Amino acid sequence: xxxxxxxxxxxxxGTQAIDxxxxxxxxxxxxxxxxxxxxxxxxxxxxxxxxxxxxxIDEKTCLDSKDRFQDYSFLEGVEGATxxxxxxxxxxxxxxIVGAAGLPATVAAIExxxxxxxxxxxSLVAAGDFVNDLLSRSKSKIIPVDSEHSAIxxxxxxxxxxxxxxxxxxASGGPFKGRKLSSLKDITPAEAVSHPRWNxxxxxxxxxxxLMNKGLEVIEAHxxxxxxxxxIEIVIHPESIIHSMVExxxxxxxxxxxxxxMRIPIQYALSYPKRIDAPVSSxxxxxxxxxxxxxxxxxxxxxxGLALSAAEKGQSYPATMNAANxxxxxxxxxxxxxxxxxxEIVEATLSAHCPVDIGTINDFNDVDxxxxxxxxxxxxxx
Ligand SMILES: NC(=O)c1ccc[n+]([C@@H]2O[C@H](COP(=O)([O-])OP(=O)(O)OC[C@H]3O[C@@H](n4cnc5c(N)ncnc54)[C@H](OP(=O)(O)O)[C@@H]3O)[C@@H](O)[C@H]2O)c1
Numbered sequence: 392x393x394x395x396x397x398x399x400x401x402x403x404x405g406t407q408a409i410d411x412x413x414x415x416x417x418x419x420x421x422x423x424x425x426x427x428x429x430x431x432x433x434x435x436x437x438x439x440x441x442x443x444x445x446x447x448i449d450e451k452t453c454l455d456s457k458d459r460f461q462d463y464s465f466l467e468g469v470e471g472a473t474x475x476x477x478x479x480x481x482x483x484x485x486x487x488i489v490g491a492a493g494l495p496a497t498v499a500a501i502e503x504x505x506x507x508x509x510x511x512x513x514s515l516v517a518a519g520d521f522v523n524d525l526l527s528r529s530k531s532k533i534i535p536v537d538s539e540h541s542a543i544x545x546x547x548x549x550x551x552x553x554x555x556x557x558x559x560x561x562a563s564g565g566p567f568k569g570r571k572l573s574s575l576k577d578i579t580p581a582e583a584v585s586h587p588r589w590n591x592x593x594x595x596x597x598x599x600x601x602l603m604n605k606g607l608e609v610i611e612a613h614x615x616x617x618x619x620x621x622x623i624e625i626v627i628h629p630e631s632i633i634h635s636m637v638e639x640x641x642x643x644x645x646x647x648x649x650x651x652x653m654r655i656p657i658q659y660a661l662s663y664p665k666r667i668d669a670p671v672s673s674x675x676x677x678x679x680x681x682x683x684x685x686x687x688x689x690x691x692x693x694x695x696g697l698a699l700s701a702a703e704k705g706q707s708y709p710a711t712m713n714a715a716n717x718x719x720x721x722x723x724x725x726x727x728x729x730x731x732x733x734x735e736i737v738e739a740t741l742s743a744h745c746p747v748d749i750g751t752i753n754d755f756n757d758v759d760x761x762x763x764x765x766x767x768x769x770x771x772x773x
Contacts, residue, residue: 405426442463485510588631
């Protein structure tokens, strides 16, 4: 029996993780759950799962809702979440918090040597060198949850990464595939969050629509697998059946295929190194008439170029890019800016940035705050 902590239990990944756990009660026990401010769903989850710990991260919501959680050990704020991530009895920490707000929990889990099932890609994007430095001094292991990275992780099992020629990250192309940037000005938040293949939280859905998500995933892959950026390629694959591929120096290519169901990589990250039954139907290759591939249209998706250029520059550029993107996506969802302004806000913030090395969490916080403030000011002037 593995004891699992779910941080971000009320989100898309968190609720699907709970589905996986409910299907495997003999294998997984939920030790603790944490959400930001959705106290009602958190309470409902607590009643079903009977975890020892329940945590609300937003301090104002804690004040208002604390009394509802008297049956549990109640933890509060970011400290509560990091306490959960480093609990002695926990076997796997699933970090399914959205945004760089997930970094403290990632750090706490690694420092405590935990198995970290990582959905929170922003931890690695914003502070990859710092996180990897902590990992190199810990017995912690990261098992990726992102479907592409779970696919690559599985393709690399038993392989030597020095024999990798390239990683091929597949991208569905998002809801606006084939459209020119000039036609996207009046896209509404509702249109942007309706992804053709995946049902996800709002932030990652908008990132998928701008294709920023693919840029974030390139950075995530670089830090997870220690592969240089020039060896990571993106290919459009609208059917989303191949989740990603690895090509080796001898020309052999390993691919990971599966249904577009996030419960599969979530379950794998929880059950690793074992595989366990999942209630998914097999893909029928007789029914698939074709698997298609295409090139990214960088002119229509400038966010990818911004992410890749921040990645190449390194230091605090990826943290800056990530923070500006989070602020811009939130402003777009709140209808304060247009869809096409997202890339412009990120670009303006990156252009004004003076890079520093990120060696501590305080270095990260300084850069993150600076970028958020500037991005907000730029939005106010729009
Ligand atoms: N959804 C997917 O299919 C998918 C696929 C691959 C990777 N990912 C990655 O997984 C992560 C979670 O994505 P999601 O789609 O599950 O997001 P989501 O549905 O928006 O859920 C986010 C979770 O994080 C919590 N949260 C929000 N703001 C927070 C903050 N400031 N501090 C701490 N917790 C906070 C939310 O709590 P409340 O509900 O209380 O606000 C919720 O539990 C992201 O990094 C995303 O890129 C997601």
